[in-house]
Amino acid sequence: MKYVLAPLADYTNAAFRRLCHRLGADLTYTEMVSAAALAHGSSPTRHLLEIMPGEGPVSCQIFGHVPDELAFAAREVTALGRFVSIDLNAGCPMPRIVQGGDGAAMIRNPQLIHDCLKAIRSETDLPVTLKTRVGPSPDKVTMLELLDAAESTGCSGITVHGRFTSQKHGGPVHLDLIAELVRHARIPVTGNGGISDLPSAELMAQTGVAAIMIGRAALASPWLFGDLKAAADPPSQDERLARQNAAFSEHLANLIELHAQLSCNFPDDHVPPLGDYLLGFVRTHLFHYFKGRPGVGEFRRHLNEIRTLADLHAAVEPMLNAQYTPATR
């Protein structure tokens, strides 16, 4: 079974992807990249297309609903020569995406998805894939039409998130529907939704998918990929603490390297100073590694007062040394 890291906007940049690859992810995805922004020459959008040495195979995910813009994006992405495939996002339920006619808005319109995939395929020799959902709502299951759009345009695979758009990112994952899709598919299916441990991965594997995609659970536990591949028992409390500390330090080091790369490659784009850049990620992502530890709430509040890199290191030091004391019941 292959295990892949899901595209997660604001999280799956090169720094985190490299960490997940080192810890066992077979494939990772960029955050979703706007085809319209690429077509209109937005330079900051290009930051999302940066990759780092040692990342392993990365697929570039693009979003949009205008075939010409997607074709332009496909040409640009292909010309970079960095990515193993191009993925079209037809599943994001965020209001700003759906209101623009992109992401999950397209699930109701398989013909549009067909036209978009065709436009992408016409401009690249990279494999093209589709990431979508089982349908817009329980009374409208469109996944087989979406599969047909992917297969008839020569796509190399389809990822299905086993939730309806109406569920956003919560509620049950419809494994029965994923299994039905697999039965119909002539291309490999990647299953996604709610995988956080070995039992949930085993249930997904029983649907017959060729690969399993993990999103949110990887944010705090990037070692999940390797553990699932090895069918390993969950780590002990002490082992978990050690892994969280190691992941924090490696993730931070990767971010420092990525910041240097962005500053060098985009000198006119006002990349934020290193301290601000790192703090942003510590507030939104890296503090997850300390979840459950004594003092994490105070640490998080304290982050608002931090101004310099030296302050950040001083605040992190006690968290790295804190002993995890599970609540006694």
Ligand SMILES: Cc1cc2nc3c(=O)[nH]c(=O)nc-3n(C[C@H](O)[C@H](O)[C@H](O)COP(=O)(O)O)c2cc1C
């Ligand atoms: C914060 C966040 C950002 C996301 N960004 C993207 C994205 O850029 N592209 C995409 O196709 N899906 C995106 N998703 C959906 C995930 O890729 C995935 O399909 C979803 O989280 C279900 O998997 P999980 O239950 O393992 O988290 C995002 C989800 C979250 C929670």
